[in-house]
Amino acid sequence: MSNLWNLSGLQPETRIVLEGETIPAMFWNGVAKRGEQVWMRQKQLGIWRAWSWTQTGNAVREAAGGLLALGFQPGDTASILSNTVIEWVLADIAVLSCGGVSNGIYPTDAASQVHYLCEDSVTSILFVEDDEQLDKALEVRPQLPGLKKIVVFDMEGLRDLDDADVISFDRLRELGREYNAAHREAVMERVRACRPQDLAILVYTSGTTGKPKGAMHSHKGLVYTVHGYNTLVAQDERDERMCFLPLCHIAERMGGEYHALYTGAILNFVENPETVPENVREISPTVFTAVPRVWEKFYSGVMIALKESSPLQQAAYGWGIGVGTQIAAQVLAGEAVGSFLKFKFTLARWIALNNVRKMIGIHRSRFLVTGAAPISPDLVKWYLALGVPMLEVWGMTESCGAATGVPATRMKPGSIGPAASYNEVRLDPATGEILVRGGNVFMGYLNLPEKTAETIDADGWLHTGDVGLMDDEGFFRITDRMKDIIITAGGKNITPSELENELKFSPYITDAVVTGDKRPYLTVIVMIDQENVEKFAQDNDVPFGNYASLTRAAEVQALIQADLDRVNKKFARVEQIKKFWLLDMQLSAEDEELTPTLKLKRKLVEKKYATQVEAMYR
Numbered sequence: 001m002s003n004l005w006n007l008s009g010l011q012p013e014t015r016i017v018l019e020g021e022t023i024p025a026m027f028w029n030g031v032a033k034r035g036e037q038v039w040m041r042q043k044q045l046g047i048w049r050a051w052s053w054t055q056t057g058n059a060v061r062e063a064a065g066g067l068l069a070l071g072f073q074p075g076d077t078a079s080i081l082s083n084t085v086i087e088w089v090l091a092d093i094a095v096l097s098c099g100g101v102s103n104g105i106y107p108t109d110a111a112s113q114v115h116y117l118c119e120d121s122v123t124s125i126l127f128v129e130d131d132e133q134l135d136k137a138l139e140v141r142p143q144l145p146g147l148k149k150i151v152v153f154d155m156e157g158l159r160d161l162d163d164a165d166v167i168s169f170d171r172l173r174e175l176g177r178e179y180n181a182a183h184r185e186a187v188m189e190r191v192r193a194c195r196p197q198d199l200a201i202l203v204y205t206s207g208t209t210g211k212p213k214g215a216m217h218s219h220k221g222l223v224y225t226v227h228g229y230n231t232l233v234a235q236d237e238r239d240e241r242m243c244f245l246p247l248c249h250i251a252e253r254m255g256g257e258y259h260a261l262y263t264g265a266i267l268n269f270v271e272n273p274e275t276v277p278e279n280v281r282e283i284s285p286t287v288f289t290a291v292p293r294v295w296e297k298f299y300s301g302v303m304i305a306l307k308e309s310s311p312l313q314q315a316a317y318g319w320g321i322g323v324g325t326q327i328a329a330q331v332l333a334g335e336a337v338g339s340f341l342k343f344k345f346t347l348a349r350w351i352a353l354n355n356v357r358k359m360i361g362i363h364r365s366r367f368l369v370t371g372a373a374p375i376s377p378d379l380v381k382w383y384l385a386l387g388v389p390m391l392e393v394w395g396m397t398e399s400c401g402a403a404t405g406v407p408a409t410r411m412k413p414g415s416i417g418p419a420a421s422y423n424e425v426r427l428d429p430a431t432g433e434i435l436v437r438g439g440n441v442f443m444g445y446l447n448l449p450e451k452t453a454e455t456i457d458a459d460g461w462l463h464t465g466d467v468g469l470m471d472d473e474g475f476f477r478i479t480d481r482m483k484d485i486i487i488t489a490g491g492k493n494i495t496p497s498e499l500e501n502e503l504k505f506s507p508y509i510t511d512a513v514v515t516g517d518k519r520p521y522l523t524v525i526v527m528i529d530q531e532n533v534e535k536f537a538q539d540n541d542v543p544f545g546n547y548a549s550l551t552r553a554a555e556v557q558a559l560i561q562a563d564l565d566r567v568n569k570k571f572a573r574v575e576q577i578k579k580f581w582l583l584d585m586q587l588s589a590e591d592e593e594l595t596p597t598l599k600l601k602r603k604l605v606e607k608k609y610a611t612q613v614e615a616m617y618r
Contacts, residue, residue: 010408013234022219031057063094065176074099082129104248115140196220214446228422237264280361300507320352324385377413551582
């Protein structure tokens, strides 16, 4: 099968590819080793501009020198409030090179959240992206006596700003050049003084069940984990990644920035979150990690485009994906694929499937990685049918990202794979909760010893809150969050995520929250895919004036009902969803109903729309 899915290139790497016991030590070893090789690229004014390791090192040394000039001490915290841009990485590594603690803040967070996170972490230096983020910082600055300086990456629109405690990133680098000229070894002395057991980064949880908690990760844990990531599926200096998920989230921080730092893979930064579909086609990453929301969006785009294509194109796709599905089924079953079917698959790729891969931008991808939320097994199989392995990983902020991973040689859609080689994973015999133990498990929650004690038991096991099953090959499957399991009035235990994943496989549904705890039947709150549903309405002459009227249109209601009927056929009668309600307002990351990673907050949605939920039970 290696010639079909190139599985031969998806091998683990156990040797250490870059020395260093701390993140900054590893980075500076990378600068010395890789020199003029390209590490990062970012699009500016329509042109992709490359940053070599040497250039990156110079910028980091200057930024770190600037921090030292401002009196930044070992153990001090600096926070970064920005979208995913190269300056985020430069600031992050500069802070760590000074022996400081680096903390990320979501750019969608409100000013009140910025205040809480800066206060809780005792932030002394705050990096912000632009004037929009600066406004939030200035609003809460009077309540943050420990905040000494605000550093702005992009000064456009701020040329006339006159504030002694707000400086540009360029000015910070100027201060660094002056400081480093007078103290030539100061930055590297800080790097050498940094110890593996020191606190390196804070990653705040999304706060779906209360205030966000600051998960503490040491240099030792971060380095241990990036070594471990390469034992799942290795990447190297020939690989190109796309950096677009929030860098304050553990997925992009570990799987993107730090793993690329360790392996030398090139990081390509998208222009902004809205340009991801366009940028992925330009970048054509060889390794592509994304959350299910992104994979669902790509699939939806293909399905919508297919409806507009000619009958001949539809027939070609139908035949090609059918052949790919045959191949995927046989490989997943561990059966040998005959030479005639291999020939048909080569033809299918030439006729249709390669075009689909290029349309998405995954035609160069050796493999795809999905994580951070559950994904429909049917969606994984669709990507496999295109000829690109999709590997599911599972983990959480507290496990420093991935703790399990599906191996390329034993793919099981619907499974999160066996335990990664660098940690132990087991099920609590009493509750079925998934427990994790290893060097990747976090140090605890900042300022919350009692919450830490609730989460890590006396034997060092991290209690994840996820409930799962394990098969006889050691593969785990998440059934749901412990707190999300629904027990109907009839006593039936329902795992809502399975139903929700099936619904999200529709190009017209972005997210869904199934309800029904202590109720006679299940109902669901649905968030539609605005772009695709609007197109459906326009193509079918469905009148609508705004988003709310779109959700109320009879034709749209029938469209979603058809998807609900499709899903219900896959489940037993007691598990079927009887009624639905469409969220009648367009949500963005700024809205309280969504997490920063754009997932609906179950409890908040159920509470906020309790009236609509009650109406479905009348």
